[in-house]
Amino acid sequence: MTLTDPTQALAELHAGNRRFVTGAPRHPNQDAVHRAAVADGQHPFAVIVGCSDSRLAAEIIFDRGLGDLFVVRTAGHTVGPEVLGSVEYAVSVLGTPLVVVLGHDSCGAVQAARQAARTGTTPPGHLGAVVDAVTPSVRRAAAQGVDDVDGIVDIHIARTVEALLDNSAVLAAEVAAGRCAVVGLSYRLAAGEARTVAAVPAGAPGRAGHDQVAAVAG
Numbered sequence: 001m002t003l004t005d006p007t008q009a010l011a012e013l014h015a016g017n018r019r020f021v022t023g024a025p026r027h028p029n030q031d032a033v034h035r036a037a038v039a040d041g042q043h044p045f046a047v048i049v050g051c052s053d054s055r056l057a058a059e060i061i062f063d064r065g066l067g068d069l070f071v072v073r074t075a076g077h078t079v080g081p082e083v084l085g086s087v088e089y090a091v092s093v094l095g096t097p098l099v100v101v102l103g104h105d106s107c108g109a110v111q112a113a114r115q116a117a118r119t120g121t122t123p124p125g126h127l128g129a130v131v132d133a134v135t136p137s138v139r140r141a142a143a144q145g146v147d148d149v150d151g152i153v154d155i156h157i158a159r160t161v162e163a164l165l166d167n168s169a170v171l172a173a174e175v176a177a178g179r180c181a182v183v184g185l186s187y188r189l190a191a192g193e194a195r196t197v198a199a200v201p202a203g204a205p206g207r208a209g210h211d212q213v214a215a216v217a218g
């Protein structure tokens, strides 16, 4: 399947997520025939910039298979240079029409950043880099009177969407040209549902889904 329309790409993700939520997954594109068919080249229809959490496996929760999703994961979906480069590769070289930031409730990285902000301490080792990258979202949440972890998660997802566009001129140009959209989805671990919390261009691709579209938090 080659998709070039952001709206269609998001609709595919929502359709797969609904199959997963209702316990009726089709496990498409996971057979030997398809494996051979995509060996010569890939045309993924979505980039997933997701949290590394072991319960957030993109191909499972969106019921997709080989060659469908270009997945980049870090704890707390923080976006450093290698993540930006990976996203730019998918969007500009592979022609992927949709970038999804995928966060989730009870996120450990967000909890760690919230805790660090409260105690004024930084975790040891490179974990500090993850916390530092999430901390601006914790501050923004505090400025908006939001203190619960899941509220901070949604703000962090929206801020990650902004960070991708602010820090990647390549991605911003693709979005401005109408070839790509960036959407933030908030996933609930127990229910298995992914809900839209941010979309650029605002509202445009989110309408394909059945869920509510909120503007990117300011």
Ligand SMILES: [Zn+2]
Residues within 6 Å of the ligand: 051, 052, 053, 075, 076, 104, 106, 107, 108, 109, 110
């Ligand atoms: Zn997480």
